[in-house]
Amino acid sequence: MKCRKCKALAAVALPSHNTAFCPDCYPVFVRSQVERAIHRHKMIAPDDRVLVAVSGGKDSLALTLLLHELGHDVHGLHVDLDIPGSSTDARAACEGFFAKLGLPLAVVELRREGLAIPLVKSRIKRPICSVCGKLKRHYFNKFALENGFSVLATGHNLDDEVSRLFANTVRWDASYLSDQGPVLPAADGFARKVKPMYRLTEFEIANFSFLRGIDHVIAGCPYSGRASFPVYKNLWSNLEERMHGAKVQFYENFLRDGRPVFAAWAEHREDPLSPCTVCGYPTSAEVCGVCRIRTMVAAESDTPGT
């Protein structure tokens, strides 16, 4: 196969775009996809201070590099989950990467918050992945607001977005379907959230990370074995193999035709947000999810023998 742009020997074939690129032209293609997403959805203005949520995986580190190269004012935040055999490597990958680029990185340690994930896992019956996700989102948002960032960017890719959208569609979860998308505008107590890599698949980002020599962690989280997303991801990669472009069509057409319908529906029944009575963060309940987790962890520690 030959590169579409310069006719050199191709390194990456992209059936869904019906094309291939050489090692020099491929990163340019990836950057243009991100640039287009930012532009089309007005994700980041030139004077925005951008906080990137980094896990140490290829997606969030690639996003950092791309936003930096596109000239944005980029800072990183890593939430150290304190998971043995995983968190040390993840944190080191983030720290090494940011040091190499000369960009600032902050770290929130859940251990210091009394919420180290192994402790939370041992005390709470709910699936740990959803609790962990909730905690991470809470601290990313809190840090962004308290430190004057106008945008919070995450490395979610097309596969993440499609599998989440599909999971919500399988359940016809209308309230999630009403506000899923690559941009969540700032609201009372919530930073503006953007996903500049939503048009790129995991495969496309993996190729980019390899070609740009991004040193990321490869091993997954030891707790993520029973999450339902991998099932949907496999299903969609099989579908994509047979129907090139199915993923991006499913997602883009939802944004264009589906989401507005659910958004209109949601306007009539959305529970109004009010400040959490414990920490002040916006919530639809009296006490926010993170404070409820905190209480459960604390209550369990007082019970002997658990």
Place this chain on the structure above:
Amino acid sequence: MIHVRLEPQGRELRLPKACTALKLLRELGLGVNSALVIRDGELLTPDRRLNIGDEIVVRTVASRG
């Protein structure tokens, strides 16, 4: 022999004769968009030929949360 190393699992296997990167992926039960095929630090598209004596890394594409 072609030496193949699977990442991140770390499994190793050998193929007795030359084939393409696509054939190798099929043999491993992988789709063309689910793994990188790497030889000497170079990415190979599915049509590329693998020869006896090659050392190949197949790195499955999976993200962490």
